Amino acid sequence: MRISTRFTHPAFDVMLSSQGLSKSRLILPLFIVDGLNQRQPIEALPGQFRWSADTVVEEAQRIADLGIPAVLLFGQSPQKNAQGSLAWQADGTVQRAIQAIKQAVPQLFIISDVCLCAYTEHGHCRVLKEDATDPSEWLVAPTLDAIAKTALSHAQAGADMVAPSDKNPGNVKAIRALLDVQGFESLPILSYTLKYASAFYGPFRDAVDSSPQFGDRRSYQMDPHQSHDVLGLVKQDLADGADAVMVKPAAPYLDVVRQTKDVFDVPLAAYQVSGEYAMIKAAAARGALDETKAMMEMLQAIHRAGADWIITYWAKEFAALENTDAL
Ligand code: PBG
Numbered sequence: 001m002r003i004s005t006r007f008t009h010p011a012f013d014v015m016l017s018s019q020g021l022s023k024s025r026l027i028l029p030l031f032i033v034d035g036l037n038q039r040q041p042i043e044a045l046p047g048q049f050r051w052s053a054d055t056v057v058e059e060a061q062r063i064a065d066l067g068i069p070a071v072l073l074f075g076q077s078p079q080k081n082a083q084g085s086l087a088w089q090a091d092g093t094v095q096r097a098i099q100a101i102k103q104a105v106p107q108l109f110i111i112s113d114v115c116l117c118a119y120t121e122h123g124h125c126r127v128l129k130e131d132a133t134d135p136s137e138w139l140v141a142p143t144l145d146a147i148a149k150t151a152l153s154h155a156q157a158g159a160d161m162v163a164p165s166d167k168n169p170g171n172v173k174a175i176r177a178l179l180d181v182q183g184f185e186s187l188p189i190l191s192y193t194l195k196y197a198s199a200f201y202g203p204f205r206d207a208v209d210s211s212p213q214f215g216d217r218r219s220y221q222m223d224p225h226q227s228h229d230v231l232g233l234v235k236q237d238l239a240d241g242a243d244a245v246m247v248k249p250a251a252p253y254l255d256v257v258r259q260t261k262d263v264f265d266v267p268l269a270a271y272q273v274s275g276e277y278a279m280i281k282a283a284a285a286r287g288a289l290d291e292t293k294a295m296m297e298m299l300q301a302i303h304r305a306g307a308d309w310i311i312t313y314w315a316k317e318f319a320a321l322e323n324t325d326a327l
Contacts, residue, residue: 001308002265004243006188009160011069011109016267021303023322027070027111027269028063028315031207032056032097034078044203045274046281048313050076053096060105066319070109072163072311073097076208077119083127083142084119088149095157102158111190112154114164114175116146117210124212125166125220135212136219144174151175155184163246165192167220176241190269191242193234194256197221200249200275207274224252230259238266247307249273251298254305261306270307272298277313292321 003016014024031050033040038052051059063071075094077086086092098110117125124135127142143166151162152175162179164171172191179187197218205211222228234245245264247257248271257270276298284291295314302310312318321327 001267004188004266006186006243007267008186009109010107011160015069015109015309021300023067023315023319024069025303025307025309026068026315026318027072027309027311028068029072029074029311029313030056030059030097031074031076032094033076034093042203042207044206045278045313046285048207050207051097053093053100056097057100057104060101060108063316064105064108066316066323068108068315068319070111070309071101072111072113073159074113074208075118080119080121082121082130084116084146087116087119087146088153090153090156092153095153098154098157098159109160110158111161111163112151112157112159114147114151114154114162115166116143116150117166117212118208122213123210124215125217126168134215134219135217138168140168140170143168144170147171148174148178151189152178152182152184155179155182155187159187161188161190161243163190163192165195165248167192167195167217167222169220170240172237172240172242188243189241190244190246191237191240192248192271193237193242193245194228194230194247194253194260195221196224196249196253198224198249198252198273198275200252200273203274203278230256231263234260234264238264243267244269244309246271246311248311249276250302250307250310251276254301257302257305257307267308268306269309269311270302270305271311272302272313274313292317296327 018024033050040050244267246269250270250272
């Protein structure tokens with residue numbers, strides 16, 4: 001595999017060397033909210049919680065103790081505005097959580113999601129023209145500036161890798177340029193290169209309150225009903241400075257995972273998204289299937305398709321099974 005020279009964190013020793021499906025390939029998403037002492041159950045995602053910067057440290061310790069190498073942090077913002085400017089505050093919700101985890105659990109590899117949709121009042125992942133009625137009416141320079149500043153604020157807080165999910169053309173290049181001039185030349189970027197405008201994000205938008213207030217995301221995310229130049233998109237992102245790429249959602253796009261893996265030698269992540277998790281949870285709650293078996297089958301399929309890393313809400317359950325030799 002072509003391993004970027006930016007992959008220097010010790011977590012990569014396990015994340016890039018494991019054979020077969022194991023917990024060392026898993027990344028657990030975590031949702032962060034303002035305040036103290038918060039552990040709010042997310043109704044749409046049974047078993048997942050919104051944490052505050054203090055409680056997430058304890059959770060991070062439990063995650064590391066289970067042997068999960070990495071987490072992916074998402075912020076939620078009670079205050080929103082047109083630019084999404086709360087996304088890049090040095091003392092913002094997610095930035096404080098990154099600092100706290102970094103200090104208390106340094107062995108855990110912190111990936112931060114870089115986007116604006118939880119911070120803009122219209123819920124889109126970009127800055128729009130005034131009076132825009134559709135997200136295709138966007139402002140390129142202010143958007144790329146906001147995205148790059150958000151990534152930089154995460155880097156300064158202590159993130160080990162930034163993961164832009166905004167899907168705005170030019171985002172990776174803009175982030176790389178700003179990180180480089182600010183002294184973060186060795187911070188890797190995981191790009192959500194192959195991100196579809198999917199119905200399977202429903203529960204997530206409930207978790208972070210990021211539903212678009214008008215229009216949908218098909219003008220910037222990939223339309224599931226169209227065919228796309230998958231390999232061209234990966235090539236472009238790698239040329240722009242991505243160190244690793246992602247396919248999202250996972251199970252409905254295993255062909256895309258395989259296609260990418262067959263051609264590119266870089267670490268490939270697949271995101272088993274909120275809807276993929278919630279639908280199995282719902283079916284299991286009704287007694288229609290066995291959750292553990294369904295989870296294992298899904299994760300195995302994603303791994304078989306060629307994903308090196310799997311972002312999954314089941315990371316703790318999987319690791320607990322692996323640790324007790326129950327797999
Ligand atoms: C933000 C973002 C989304 C997800 C991850 N980052 C939602 C979206 O694009 O609408 C979805 C994750 C999930 O469903 O688990 N752009």
